Amino acid sequence: MQKAKFDQAETIVKVTDLHKYFNGNHVLKGVSFEIKKGMLISIIGRSGCGKTTLLRCLNSLEVLDSGTIEVAGITLSRELKEMPSNDSAKNKKDSRFAGMPFSDFTKHDEVDADFNNKTRIIRQRVGMLFQSLNLFPHLTVLGNLIKAPMIVKKTSKEIATNEALILLEKVGLETFKDRYPNQLSGGQAQRVAIARALAMNPQVMLYDEPTSALDPELIVDVMQVMKQLHDEGMTQIVVTHSMQFAKIASDLIIYMEEGKIVEISTPEEMFTNPKDERTKNYLSILFE
Amino acid sequence: MKITLQKHIKYFSKKFNINFLLMLLVLILASNYNSISAEKKILRWAADSESGAPYVFEDESKQGVQIGFEVDIIKEICRMLDYQPAFFQNQWDGLIPGLDRNDYDVAINGIEITDERKDKILFSIPYYITFEQLVVRKDDNHIKNLKTLKGKAVGTLSSSLAETILKELEGVEIRTYESEYNSFTDLKLGRIDAVLIDAPVAIQYAKPDPELKFVGPEIKQLSYGIAIKLNNIDLKNSIDSAIRVMTNTGKLKEILTKWSLWEPDLWNKLMDVHTANSNIIKIESQIKKSNKTFSERVQPYINWLPELGKAALLTLNISLLSMILAMAFGLMLVLLRVFAPTPISKLTVVYIELIRGTPLLMQLFFIYYVFPVHLGIKLDPFVAAVIGLGLNYAAYEAENYRAGLFAVPRGQIEAAISLGMRKRDTLKHIVFPQAIRLVIPPMTNDFISLLKDSSLVSVIAMVELTKAYGKFSSTMYDYIVPGLIVAAIYLLLGLPFVKIAKWAENKFSHDKKRS
Numbered sequence: 192m193q194k195a196k197f198d199q200a201e202t203i204v205k206v207t208d209l210h211k212y213f214n215g216n217h218v219l220k221g222v223s224f225e226i227k228k229g230m231l232i233s234i235i236g237r238s239g240c241g242k243t244t245l246l247r248c249l250n251s252l253e254v255l256d257s258g259t260i261e262v263a264g265i266t267l268s269r270e271l272k273e274m275p276s277n278d279s280a281k282n283k284k285d286s287r288f289a290g291m292p293f294s295d296f297t298k299h300d301e302v303d304a305d306f307n308n309k310t311r312i313i314r315q316r317v318g319m320l321f322q323s324l325n326l327f328p329h330l331t332v333l334g335n336l337i338k339a340p341m342i343v344k345k346t347s348k349e350i351a352t353n354e355a356l357i358l359l360e361k362v363g364l365e366t367f368k369d370r371y372p373n374q375l376s377g378g379q380a381q382r383v384a385i386a387r388a389l390a391m392n393p394q395v396m397l398y399d400e401p402t403s404a405l406d407p408e409l410i411v412d413v414m415q416v417m418k419q420l421h422d423e424g425m426t427q428i429v430v431t432h433s434m435q436f437a438k439i440a441s442d443l444i445i446y447m448e449e450g451k452i453v454e455i456s457t458p459e460e461m462f463t464n465p466k467d468e469r470t471k472n473y474l475s476i477l478f479e
Numbered sequence: 480m481k482i483t484l485q486k487h488i489k490y491f492s493k494k495f496n497i498n499f500l501l502m503l504l505v506l507i508l509a510s511n512y513n514s515i516s517a518e519k520k521i522l523r524w525a526a527d528s529e530s531g532a533p534y535v536f537e538d539e540s541k542q543g544v545q546i547g548f549e550v551d552i553i554k555e556i557c558r559m560l561d562y563q564p565a566f567f568q569n570q571w572d573g574l575i576p577g578l579d580r581n582d583y584d585v586a587i588n589g590i591e592i593t594d595e596r597k598d599k600i601l602f603s604i605p606y607y608i609t610f611e612q613l614v615v616r617k618d619d620n621h622i623k624n625l626k627t628l629k630g631k632a633v634g635t636l637s638s639s640l641a642e643t644i645l646k647e648l649e650g651v652e653i654r655t656y657e658s659e660y661n662s663f664t665d666l667k668l669g670r671i672d673a674v675l676i677d678a679p680v681a682i683q684y685a686k687p688d689p690e691l692k693f694v695g696p697e698i699k700q701l702s703y704g705i706a707i708k709l710n711n712i713d714l715k716n717s718i719d720s721a722i723r724v725m726t727n728t729g730k731l732k733e734i735l736t737k738w739s740l741w742e743p744d745l746w747n748k749l750m751d752v753h754t755a756n757s758n759i760i761k762i763e764s765q766i767k768k769s770n771k772t773f774s775e776r777v778q779p780y781i782n783w784l785p786e787l788g789k790a791a792l793l794t795l796n797i798s799l800l801s802m803i804l805a806m807a808f809g810l811m812l813v814l815l816r817v818f819a820p821t822p823i824s825k826l827t828v829v830y831i832e833l834i835r836g837t838p839l840l841m842q843l844f845f846i847y848y849v850f851p852v853h854l855g856i857k858l859d860p861f862v863a864a865v866i867g868l869g870l871n872y873a874a875y876e877a878e879n880y881r882a883g884l885f886a887v888p889r890g891q892i893e894a895a896i897s898l899g900m901r902k903r904d905t906l907k908h909i910v911f912p913q914a915i916r917l918v919i920p921p922m923t924n925d926f927i928s929l930l931k932d933s934s935l936v937s938v939i940a941m942v943e944l945t946k947a948y949g950k951f952s953s954t955m956y957d958y959i960v961p962g963l964i965v966a967a968i969y970l971l972l973g974l975p976f977v978k979i980a981k982w983a984e985n986k987f988s989h990d991k992k993r994s
Contacts, residue, residue: 314897321897325893329913329916329987
């Protein structure tokens with residue numbers, strides 16, 4: 192609908208021929224797309240189509256295996272040297288970390304320091320909302336918001352607190368600043384998690400299934416926050432199962448199937464006149 | 480008659496000559512020592528005062544004062560050689576290793592002169608010659624001698640000649656004890672059938688006891704000598720001279736008579752059991768305390784309290800410092816294990832398994848006795864105790880930390896790094912604070928356990944709470960009251976830390992509460 196509005200906007204996310212493997216499974220098979228600043232993009236598709244992996248690659252929670260990702264002015268590029276296989280020495284080495292929470296760290300040891308620095312800058316410029324939120328249970332709401340700015344950006348506690356209070360007001364939770372995450376309802380926790388990501392003042396926001404765990408009436412609250420951000424010009428990328436959300440909120444919808452992008456369309460096009468047979472097929476099953 | 484008189488005259492003149500020469504020698508040696516330093520030289524001598532009467536034991540009425548026939552002998556030697564005696568308490572088993580460590584100059588505590596020991600140390604000439612005595616219950620008519628011991632349980636002191644004799648017998652179940660008192664107690668309780676032990680011990684502890692009796696002939700001959708460090712030949716010569724003089728002047732007879740240990744036949748290196756039967760100074764006085772008033776009975780216990788307090792403080796100090804060391808070193812171990820390159824990570828696993836898989840007691844022995852001799856690392860007992868316990872518990876703490884770290888959900892780390900935090904910031908600010916709460920209960924557990932395991936450091940010559948209990952009870956001839964007192968002290972030492980841990984756990988666990 193408003194696609195034309197972004198024609199003049201600069202490109203903020205550009206992904207070119209992105210490949211990702213997990214233990215020999217080819218999860219992303221050459222994904223390419225561009226996102227203009229200020230857009231709200233929904234990524235839809237069946238479970239296991241690679242949409243969450245794509246999202247995680249955008250802030251390097253998963254390190255791409257090959258291709259180029261340009262996000263918020265930083266370019267990450269890798270070429271695949273050999274086909275990762277199931278029984279590589281790397282996997283054996285990692286077996287001692289089986290089930291432990293540090294596997295991400297060890298994985299990052301495979302890339303060089305320059306690459307690691309870039310991923311850290313990207314993560315500072317890209318906010319992420321996890322499906323499971325992952326609020327820090329040992330910190331108060333305020334603590335959750337000010338921790339990263341204070342450590343990563345060396346913001347003083349006073350300034351970080353002031354900015355955090357403004358953000359909490361924005362999401363309507365300023366009176367909850369001294370609570371602990373377990374004392375919040377699902378909707379409140381969701382909005383705190385968004386505020387925590389915003390506290391780093393990101394240029395792009397990523398959302399992994401933001402509405403899936405919420406009651407319908409709480410979805411409205413979260414959508415309102417996202418709408419407000421959209422109005423302020425925030426670029427947002429949302430992985431979602433909710434067609435209704437995609438239809439109402441998005442500027443563009445990406446449909447993925449088996450590790451590839453099948454179609455990128457505006458919501459009207461997607462839901463009234465899909466270009467690709469496969470999209471048509473998926474939507475028809477969904478709305479039957 | 481004439482002949483005998485002549486013999487006597489001859490004898491006396493001979494004796495006089497020897498004495499005169501020896502006296503001269505001692506004086507020369509002593510003056511030599513004096514010329515080296517103007518101050519009186521110190522002779523550091525060691526014994527295990529827990530090993531009991533009549534050798535070296537703590538005076539019931541005066542804490543910290545050692546008495547016994549060996550104390551008198553050492554004092555006399557020091558007087559003759561112009562030394563200032565300084566007592567050093569050590570576990571009996573550790574007396575000879577302690578010489579190697581140069582903790583003291585000589586050890587005297589009923590140490591038998593044996594060939595194996597001659598390889599490790601010098602022995603003075605014997606200052607006492609005795610034999611092994613078999614002791615049984617009064618009503619036992621079966622055991623008559625060593626041959627009738629077959630199929631019986633026999634108690635003795637560990638690493639003694641008696642133990643060696645028993646090992647040569649077939650079909651005898653040997654039980655070794657650290658304290659002779661324990662062996663006689665078990666004999667009376669019927670846990671064992673006989674005790675084979677050095678005659679002076681038997682005379683002191685079993686002879687006055689109406690429930691026990693001596694059986695059989697004198698078994699083997701054993702000589703007590705003063706143990707001296709292998710290379711200290713000068714000291715050995717001086718001490719030998721002093722013992723000769725004591726023997727010849729009758730001073731030794733005087734001392735041994737005082738302790739009811741003199742036998743007319745000692746000249747001929749033999750001993751008559753019957754004459755040893757006379758006055759028993761120590762134990763009889765302890766057994767016959769029936770007409771003491773209540774306060775007279777309680778007073779000795781009260782006298783012991785300062786010593787127990789000191790021991791409790793030592794136990795607490797050792798435990799706290801070891802725990803701090805264990806927590807710090809354990810943290811290092813777990814960080815290396817989880818984040819270091821594979822070879823280093825593997826090394827930490829080897830360390831953890833090695834330490835967890837071997838007895839703490841052995842580790843302490845290694846640190847205290849083996850390191851100084853073979854690696855040249857000589858540690859003060861306190862430091863050795865803290866390091867030994869600390870390094871041991873570090874292995875357990877490392878595993879506690881690991882459990883705590885692994886219990887923090889992966890999503891927490893993802894959230895932190897997606898906010899741009901570095902690895903170390905994530906660990907410091909997000910993972911560790913959450914892991915601490917999980918780690919507090921097992922660590923508290925370990926601290927309480929450490930508090931009690933610290934009793935093992937008594938093997939490296941430290942008088943901590945359990946050792947103090949041993950000394951206390953063997954002096955008082957009472958295991959119940961001191962036991963209850965000491966158990967209560969342990970409990971009281973641990974409780975505040977349990978409280979602190981509870982508080983800390985609550986403080987870190989607000990995330991689990993809902994208001």
